[in-house]
Amino acid sequence: MAIIANYIIDETGEVTLVLHAKLTSLPTPDNASPELVSSTANPDQSLKDIEARIQVSAKHLRLASPVFDRQLTGSFNEAQNLQRTGKVDITVEGWDLEALLILLRIIHGRNHRVPHFVPLSLCARIAVLVDYYACQEAMQVHLRLWKSHLETQIPTGYNATETLEWIWVSYFFDMSRVFDQVTLLAIRHGDEHMESTEFPVKASIMEAINTHREKSIDNVLNLIARWRDGLRQGLFGCTFECRCDDLGALEQSLFTANLYNPPTTPFTGWSFDSLFTHVKTFLKPSSRCNLLSYLNHDKCDAIPKIVQEVETLSSEMQGLDLTTFK
Template sequence: MSERYRKILESGDLLIVLTPPTEPFAPWQDKEESETKTDPGAAKQAAEETEETGEKSSAEDTKAIPPEYTFLVSSHILRHASRLFEKDLDPDGPWKQPEVQPDGLRHKHLEGFDPQALSHVLNLIHFRTTQVPDNLEMEMLAKVAVIVDYFQCHEAMRFAVQSWIKEPNTNTVINELEFGRPLMLWLLIASVFKVQPILKRAITILVEEGTGPFDDLGLPISQDVISVIDTSREAIITQLLNGIYQFKNNLSDVVFCGSISSPRRAVP
């Protein structure tokens, strides 16, 4: 059996066809890269250095099509576990249903998700818990969170999440969090899976250390979380500005009072 074909349920009636991502997951732009992009001279030099190799590979890149992955699943189980599929696969709903293909199955096309992360989510939805690791690294957790957020299948993940993010691990994550790409991944994980201690700490760091507009790295960070970050940053900035204005006013009063009380010299 091909590694790109995964039989989640033997008696499945739906084939999920996944086109995997072609771009890096949540790329982080560091300071040096940012300076290169904002410096016209550096950007021009970088463009000249890559122009020749870019021309050679551009034709090949446009032809490169990532291989598809397929997953045999139950539409009935998906409808009960996922709000997305509850609407999308409802035979009585307003959405057009996938037609039965020559292989006797209906096909549902997805794109942009990590194949292994999708396999974990589908196995858990179909109660195949033994097919899913007891522990997942941060990177895979974030990729799973992206799919869970899209599928809206949080309840089906509840017990697995309790295994993946135990309280001792939560404390370790909180103590090690600092501004950077891992912080953004944990912000996503904590917001999707409702891990409040990590979420609060991540938001605090972003509010205190973030500069410039909030960059979600292409991750599905909820608007509620973004609003909390933006509102908190605006409140701090307003407080700082008010302090500066108050200091300026106090300084002006001191100078003004000093000028009044200073003795005038007699004109000879």
């Protein structure tokens, strides 16, 4: 049986929003049933079935959100029940409880219970609600405050979950510099096909990230293959001995890096950055070239030149331009 947690945003409110969720912990509710007290006093990491019932004002919901306005005044069953009985329950599924409570408290002017700053993950989940309910105007003061705080927290390291949150938040808040940086992190460091199921990131953004990621990896593999094939075919290296040394060293390095048989699209388990890291560890053999001869040595020393070309690819990589997706 689900644990019922009651939250009173407006004690005279006619609407009860009902959210079912599985949580390990929950925000402090306004009721104190023995079962709920026991659950919150002895938290553990097991999932609990929660039925959160949030009492709110129909007027505040309608003023803040055109979505709620249509639901409470149109031909929907909720609107008819409200008109007939003066009260109505509305089931809202899939939302984060903490984010929903913050949004509803702001809509109702209960700002004393709203945090001045929220962490990235919570901000991302609130932004999902603001986007869905189209209540940007009612939320604009807090959104502006949270945005200014986030702009000082731009990430430099890669974490798949956090990077996706940043992509969504930077798009939602129209932070072009942050969007460029975090999409570049995803392109450089992503090691699998990136998808967004929790956040409403445009499909075109995810497609662009995945395409750029795969292209960047493909570019590295192609230039390695060009040197590898050129050495095999005698197109590179000034002498037979030179080619044998370079090709042998390259083959050994590829085998050590598990690249002897190159990966294929979508390059699961590989990122541009991990590939670049391997390339930089390729061992260069001692040169067998006669530098005093009149032979062309531009195509000798394969491994240093491969590293140099990958460094050039790395320096030319860019994130996505936010304006392209607006």
